[in-house]
Amino acid sequence: MYGRGTFDMKGGIAAMMVAAARATAHGPLRGDVILACVADEEHGSFGTEEVLESFTADAAIVTEPSHLEVTLAHKGFAWFDVRIEGRAAHGSRPDLGIDAIAKAGHFLVALEDLGRRLAQGPAHPLLGTGTVHASVIQGGEEPSTYPARCHITLERRTVPGEDADSVERELTAVLDQLAATVPDFRYRLTRGLHRAPFEADPEADIVRTLTHHAEQALGHPPVVRVEPFWTDCALLDRAGIPCLLFGVDGEGAHAATEYVDLASLDRLTDILTATITDFCS
Structure with missing residues (x-):
C-alpha cells in the first residue's frame, strides 16, 4: 500500500489495534493490554513521557518499522x-x-x-x-x-x-x-x-516470547538488528519496562514515495497477537 505514513508508522498502528482486539477476543487474559498511540515521537516523545506518568506495564513492544527484524538497541x-x-x-x-x-x-x-x-x-x-x-x-x-x-x-x-x-x-x-x-x-x-540510548536484555521474557512467535511465522529465526536513530524504547526502558522494537517491512519513511508491504503487515499482526496471548497467559 502506497501513501504518506503507511510505512512509518500507520502500518504499525494498524497491527497494534487489530492484534490487541484479536488477543482480547480469544478469552480473558491475566492482565491488561495497553494500546498507546502517542504524539511527538519525531521530536521529544513528550506523548510517551506523559503516558509513563500514569501507566506502567510488565513489557512493551514498539511497532516502529523494522522490516520484521527484532531491534534490541539504538543510539x-x-x-x-x-x-x-x-x-x-x-x-x-x-x-x-x-x-x-x-x-x-x-x-x-x-x-x-x-x-x-x-x-x-x-x-x-x-x-x-x-x-x-x-x-x-x-x-x-x-x-x-x-x-x-x-x-x-x-x-x-x-x-x-x-x-x-x-x-x-x-x-x-x-x-x-x-x-x-x-x-x-x-x-x-x-x-x-x-x-538516552537503548539496549534491551535479549533474555527478557518479552524478547524471548516475540522472537519465538516471529520464528514460527517467518519460518526462520528473525534477524536481530540495531538502529542509529532514537525511539521511544529508551523511555520505556528507563521507566523499568522491558521492551523491544518490531515492525513492518516497506520503504520510504519521510520520503515522497512511501509504502508498506501488506504481507508483512499481516505477519506482524499475527506475531503480535500470538505474543500478547502467550505473554498474558
Missing part, C-alpha cells in the same frame, strides 16, 4: 548550544573588535577533531562509537561590523555508557582548552534536549 542523542562571545565594533576599528565568528572557527576545528577521536575510541559491540557534528551556526549582523557573538548548535549521538552529563564534560574540556590557548576566546555552553 541516543544530546543537543547543545555553544555561544562564542566576541566584541562588536566597526570594521574600521580592529583594535576594538573581537570577531566571534573567527573564534568559533577554532571550536569547529576542535569539534571535528573530537569526532575523529570518538571514531577511533572504544566502541559498543552493537552500535559502534558515538558521533558529533555541528548542526546550525548563526552569527554576524552586517558586513561592516565585527560580530559580537556566534551561536553553534551541535548534536552528539550517544551509545550505552554515554549520557548528557558525560557529553557536557567532554565539550567543556574542549572549550576550556580553547579558552586557555586562543586569545580572547570566551564561550557559554547550554544543554538542550537529550535522550
Whole structure:
C-alpha cells in the first residue's frame, strides 16, 4: 500500500489495534493490554513521557518499522548550544573588535577533531562509537561590523555508557582548552534536549516470547538488528519496562514515495497477537 505514513508508522498502528482486539477476543487474559498511540515521537516523545506518568506495564513492544527484524538497541542523542562571545565594533576599528565568528572557527576545528577521536575510541559491540557534528551556526549582523557573538548548535549521538552529563564534560574540556590557548576566546555552553540510548536484555521474557512467535511465522529465526536513530524504547526502558522494537517491512519513511508491504503487515499482526496471548497467559 502506497501513501504518506503507511510505512512509518500507520502500518504499525494498524497491527497494534487489530492484534490487541484479536488477543482480547480469544478469552480473558491475566492482565491488561495497553494500546498507546502517542504524539511527538519525531521530536521529544513528550506523548510517551506523559503516558509513563500514569501507566506502567510488565513489557512493551514498539511497532516502529523494522522490516520484521527484532531491534534490541539504538543510539541516543544530546543537543547543545555553544555561544562564542566576541566584541562588536566597526570594521574600521580592529583594535576594538573581537570577531566571534573567527573564534568559533577554532571550536569547529576542535569539534571535528573530537569526532575523529570518538571514531577511533572504544566502541559498543552493537552500535559502534558515538558521533558529533555541528548542526546550525548563526552569527554576524552586517558586513561592516565585527560580530559580537556566534551561536553553534551541535548534536552528539550517544551509545550505552554515554549520557548528557558525560557529553557536557567532554565539550567543556574542549572549550576550556580553547579558552586557555586562543586569545580572547570566551564561550557559554547550554544543554538542550537529550535522550538516552537503548539496549534491551535479549533474555527478557518479552524478547524471548516475540522472537519465538516471529520464528514460527517467518519460518526462520528473525534477524536481530540495531538502529542509529532514537525511539521511544529508551523511555520505556528507563521507566523499568522491558521492551523491544518490531515492525513492518516497506520503504520510504519521510520520503515522497512511501509504502508498506501488506504481507508483512499481516505477519506482524499475527506475531503480535500470538505474543500478547502467550505473554498474558
